[in-house]
Amino acid sequence: MSQLQWNTIDYNSLKTDPNISVKIAQEIERLSWIKSPFQNFTGKGGDRGVRAFDVQNDQPFRPRLKSKLTGDGIEGNADLETNYDDFEILNQTIYPKVVGNALRSPIHQYSTMRHIDFVKEATDSLAEWAQDKRDRALVCALCNDFTNAVICDQANGFKDTKSKKSITTETKTIKAGDTMNVKAIRRAIFMARSGISFDGGEAFPLKPIKADTKTEGGLTIMHHSYIIMLDSYQANQLKADREWVEMQKYAGDRGDKNRIFTGLLGIIDGCPVLDMGIWTKMQVGMPSSSVSDDEFKKNLNALNTPKITPPSEYAGAQPVSFGALIGASALVLAGSQKVNFYIDDTEDAGRKVVCGVDRLLAIAKGRFALESGSLSPFSNQDFAVIGLLSSRE
Structure with a gap:
């Protein structure tokens, strides 16, 4: 979408041309x-x-995914009707709601800005608010109530959680020194590819995210990967990990020829690692156990989140940092294609201007169940998320 040319807009056209509001x-x-x-x-x-x-x-919306066919099919002269497969649909129900915000200008006599300047500044601020509102909801949905996770361990890279049933119980054992490392990330990637659950049992492989297509030696290769999202504490811990430092010695070309040195934190087993920042009042980032329960919950729609597990429930004596591996359809976002923009110059007897936006929005973590209601490996499980939890230090 091309950038709006503000110098082509005058205040009168804002009031008379509805297409300007659309733009x-x-x-x-x-x-x-x-x-x-x-x-x-x-x-x-x-x-x-x-x-x-x-x-x-x-109205309630039901995003759907097709389940993989698992039947044996037929062979030879057998009739197709003797062994029909089951066509199953996975879905979940989410509930969009209207979210919005508005700004009001000072009175004309006290403002040094012309109306069009106020509208432009309001547009920038409302866009920043819209991003903050949406991205905080995405992060909170992502980090709420993990059903699969890797917990970092100072001695072994990650804790042995075989036969352990509760993620929040095990994260309470995190102590100083249990920091993010290459071994823990590789464990999460292996679990995603192999379909291994937190307790070591069989789950389901996570569908990877489409990355790009490459042609090498006449062979077209579709490269798929997961994405590793870390907070800044975890990112710094990873950089200090001995295995990570050793990997960088053999990273190949420096500069813009190598993606590791062009903004990505790095690549592990073909999966990009991103520093998502830290959650504060002034910026969106990955949360930690220090984020208040109220702050976390206000960014979740309870209708789209049957169970809320705030970050504080993961911490024992040591604060906990949150990261995540995500695959395809890890999060679901439903809403209107664009925001609606409103302008009203009749406020306070015409002395002030109000600019506002709203939109339909629903955000949820992907948790799909069979449309038939039958139990499946996907029931009540994160569809494409594995938590990465470590000491916040």
Whole structure:
């Protein structure tokens, strides 16, 4: 989407031309994604980490996925009707709601800005708010109530959780020194590819995110990977890990020829590692156990989140940092394609201008169940998320 040319807009056209409001709404949408760390893996395809769906109203919405066919089929002269497969649909129900915000200008006599300047500044601020509102909801949904996880361990890289049933019970054993490391990340990647659960049992492989297509030696290769998301504490811990330091010695070319040195934290087993920052009041980032329960819960829609497990429940004596491995459809985002922009110059007897935005939005972690209601390996399980939990130090 091209950038809006503000110098072509005058204040009178804002009041008389409805297309201008549409263009400003598109600009707010563009700006809300331009700095979002989720932009590159959000889309409508089934191979996106954040699966987006368009909805037109606030009625319950049911995103669906096709389950893999598992029948044996037939052989030889056997009739097809003797062994029909089961066509099963996975779905979950989410509930969109309208979210919005507005700004009001000072009175004309006290403002040194012309109206169009206020509208432009309001557009920037409302776009930043829209990004913050959406991305905080995405992060909270991602880190809420992990059903599969890897817990870091100072001695062995990750804790042995075979036969352990409760993730929150085991994370309470995290102590100083249990920091993020290459071995723990590789364990999460192995669990995702092999379909291994937290307790060592059989789960289901996580569908990877489509990355890119490469042609080498005349052979076209589709490269798929998971994405590793760490907070800044975990990112710094990883950089200090001896195995990570050793890997960088053999990373190949430096500069823009190697992705490791162009903004990504690095690549482990073909999976990009991202520093997602730290959650504060001023910025969106990965949460930790120090985030208050109220702050966490207010970014979740309880209708879309049957069980809320705030970060504080994962910590014992030592604060805990949150990271995650995500695959395709890890998160579900449903809403209107763009924000709605409103302008009202009749406020306070015409002395002030109000600019506002709203949109339909529903965000949830992907947890799909069979449409038939039958139990399956996916029931009440994170569809494409594995938590990465370590000491916050």
